Amino acid sequence: MATLTRSRRTVPRRSSGSPRRRSAEIIEAAARVFAERGYHGASTQDIAEVLGIRQASLYYYFASKEIALEQVCLRGVEGFVESAEAVAQGRGSAAEKIRALIHSHLQPIVDRGAYVKVFLRERHRLPDASRRKVGRMSRRYERIVQGILEHGVRTGEFRPDLDCRLATLALLGMCNAVPAWYGIEPRADIERIAREFGDLVVEGLSAGARAGARPRPGR
Amino acid sequence: MATLTRSRRTVPRRSSGSPRRRSAEIIEAAARVFAERGYHGASTQDIAEVLGIRQASLYYYFASKEIALEQVCLRGVEGFVESAEAVAQGRGSAAEKIRALIHSHLQPIVDRGAYVKVFLRERHRLPDASRRKVGRMSRRYERIVQGILEHGVRTGEFRPDLDCRLATLALLGMCNAVPAWYGIEPRADIERIAREFGDLVVEGLSAGARAGARPRPGR
Amino acid sequence: MATLTRSRRTVPRRSSGSPRRRSAEIIEAAARVFAERGYHGASTQDIAEVLGIRQASLYYYFASKEIALEQVCLRGVEGFVESAEAVAQGRGSAAEKIRALIHSHLQPIVDRGAYVKVFLRERHRLPDASRRKVGRMSRRYERIVQGILEHGVRTGEFRPDLDCRLATLALLGMCNAVPAWYGIEPRADIERIAREFGDLVVEGLSAGARAGARPRPGR
Amino acid sequence: MATLTRSRRTVPRRSSGSPRRRSAEIIEAAARVFAERGYHGASTQDIAEVLGIRQASLYYYFASKEIALEQVCLRGVEGFVESAEAVAQGRGSAAEKIRALIHSHLQPIVDRGAYVKVFLRERHRLPDASRRKVGRMSRRYERIVQGILEHGVRTGEFRPDLDCRLATLALLGMCNAVPAWYGIEPRADIERIAREFGDLVVEGLSAGARAGARPRPGR
DNA sequence: CATGAATGAGCATTCATTCAT
C-alpha cells in the first residue's frame, strides 16, 4: 500500500514452474486480494505485494484489473452448472438430489474459496459483457436447482404448495453465505455443513410434513 | 468526472425541513449509493450528485466518508437486536418464534433496504472501532437466534441432534440473501417470503421429522 | 518533469481575476506547452508547472488532456472562416482579395500563435468527434480560398489554366509554415511577410503573365 | 495492450534477405509509425506490431527509440543538399533552377514519404546532438536555395526588391506542406505539383512583373 | 449552508528498456 515504505523487492521470488502456472499464480493472488478487500478496495499494488513482484509486472500477465476480475469470476463459477446437471440427471429421489446438490455446491468453497467468494460478491463490478456472461451461467444454475424442486413437486415427493422459486433462492442464499464464515467457524467442515443444511431443508420441502406445524389460517 | 462540463446542479433540491431532516437525507443518499456501488466503488461525488449539491458541501454533514458509512451501517443494524429480543422473550412455541423472527428480520429490508444492504455487505470496510461495535451487535443478534433454537432443543420441540450454530448461520444466510433479489423477484413480498422460509425450515428443525428421510449411517 | 526534484510549490500564484479568466489562463498554458512539446510530448505536469499549480488542480478546469487540446484547437481555428468570408464577400479585385486573405490569415499567428500552431500541428491527435468538427471548419476555409481563386479565373483576372486546388494548397502551405519560423526570423513582421507572400504569388496567378517564362512543351 | 490476449504474432514475416536489409526494414517500419502517430505518440510496441515481431526484439536493431528517430530523420534529409547543389551549380536561368529545385525537392516525398514527413515534423524531438546535426543540414539547404534566389536578383533576372530570405521560407513552406496532403489529394502527382508551384512562384520572383499589380503606396 | 478552488495521495496503466536464455 504505502509506496515509500515498501521494502524494495523483498525476494525476487520467481516461480520455477511453467509459464501457465505462473499466470495461474497471478490470478490466484488476485482472487485472494479481491476476496479480502473487494474489487474496488483492492489495488493492483496489493496484488503485486502478495506475489512479491512490482505492480507494473502484473500487466505482463493480465491486460487490466477488470480482466483479472473476469478471470477470477470465471474460475469462480466454473463447474457449478456441470455438477448440478450431473446431480439433476442422476438417479435417486428428489430429496437425495437436493442433498447431493448442496454438497456439490459447497465443495468448491473449500477447493477455491477465494474465487467463489469473489464471484459471489464482486460479479456485479464486472464490465457489461462479462457480467452478462456469468449472469447467464448463474441463471442457468438456478434453473437446474429449481428444476429439481419442481420435479419433486410433480412426482408428489415435495409439497404441492411449495414455492419453488423462493425455495431455490432460499437454498442458494443459505449455501452462498457459507464462504463468509467457513474457515472462521470452528468445527464446520463441508460434510457436516452439507448434512445439516440437507436435514434442515429436506423436511420442509417434503410432502407429508405434519400438518398443523404451521398455522394456515383460511388458506 | 468533468467538473466544468457537467451540468451545474440539475435541481437545487433543498429540503425545506429541519436541519435534522436534511442530515438524514444526506445519509439516505449515501446509503443508496453505497448499496448500489459498494463503499469503495462509490465516490463522494456520486453521493453529491444524487442530492444535487456539490461534493464539498457534503462535508458540512459528515466528517468523512468512513463516518458516513458508519452512520449508514448503524441505521442498518438498528432494531434487529431489539425485535429479536422481543420475539425471544415473547410467548409461543419455538417454531412460532422462529417464524416470527424470520418475519421481523425481513421487515427492515422493505423499510430501509439500502441501509440493511450496506450493513450486510460493507460493514467489513468500517474502520476498526466501529467495525467492532457493529460486530458486537451482530454477534449478540446471532446469540439470540441461536438461543431460541437451543431452547427449542432443550424443550424437545426441536431435534436433539440439531447443530444450533450451523442452523443459525443457515437461517441468517437465507434471510440475508433476500436484499440481493428482493425487488427484482416478482411476486416476492415479505409476507410470502417469510411464510415460505418458515415452512421450509421449521419442519427441518422439528423433532419427529420422519426418520429415514436422511440416511444416517451408523450415527 | 522530474517529480522529486520539483521545488515544492514555488509561489501559490493565484490569478486575481475572474473565474473565466482563470480558466482561460489554464488553456493558455496548455496551448503554450502543446505548441512547444507537441501533444503527446507534453505532460499535464508540464502544464501545471507553467502555471505554478499542482497537476491534479488542472482537472478542476478541464476534464481531460484531450479536452484541453480540443479547446486549444478551437481557439486556434476561431475566426479564420469568418475573416475569410469577409474578404471573399468584400469588394476589390481577386488579386486584392488574395492579398487581404494572406494578411488576415497571418494575423492570428501574432495574436495567438500558440493556439494556431497547436491547431496546425496537433489537430490530428484530437479524438474522433472533435477532429471531425475542426476538420469540417478547415475544409470550409479551404473552399472559401479556392472560391476566390476560381472566381478570379472565371472573371479572367487569373490564368485560365490555373489549378485552383493546388494553388489553394500551395498558398495555405506557405502561410501555415510561418508559425514555424515567425519569432525566430529577424525582421519578419506580419506586414512584411504578407506583402512579400502576396507579391510572390499574385503574379503567378494572374493572366497575362509573360508567356514563355515557362516551357510548355506540347501542352 | 494486452500482452497475453493479443494474438501471438500475426505473421512471422521475417525477411529472408541480408541483415542489412532486415535492419532497413525495421527503420522503415519506424518511419511509417512515426509518420502516422508522431514520435511521442508512437510506441515501440506499435513498431513491433507492424513488423510482426516482439517489442523487445527491436532492441536488437536499434539501441533506443531516439536513435531510431535519428536514423529515420537522417534518411529523411538525405540527398536534399546534394541535389540542391547540383541544381544550383547546373546551367540554366535562375527561374529554371527554381523550377528544377522544386521538382527535386518534391521527389523524395514520393520515394520515401514517411522518412521525409518524420524529418519535417519530428526533427525537433531529436536529442540535442543529432538535432544540431540535421539542423545544420537544413540550414545548409536553405542557404543553397536562398543562394539561387540571390543570384537571380544580382543578375537582374529576379525583382531587385525581392526579400530572398522570406521567399526561401515561402518556397520551402509551400513544398514542405505537400506530404500532408500528397496521396490524399486526387490528381496530384509530383510532376503536376512541381509545375504548378513553379508557375505560381516564378512570375512573382521575376523582374518585370507588371508594376501596379500591387499597390506600393509611397514606396 | 454551501461552494469554488485547490491539493496530496493514490491508482490503473503505459512505456522504453534490460537481460538471461
Next chain:
DNA sequence: GATGAATGAATGCTCATTCAT
C-alpha cells in the same frame, strides 16, 4: 536473431478532504 519476463519511471486521472469566503 529473437523472446519472455520483468521493471523503473512516468502519465493521465480520481478522490477524499480542506478551507477561505
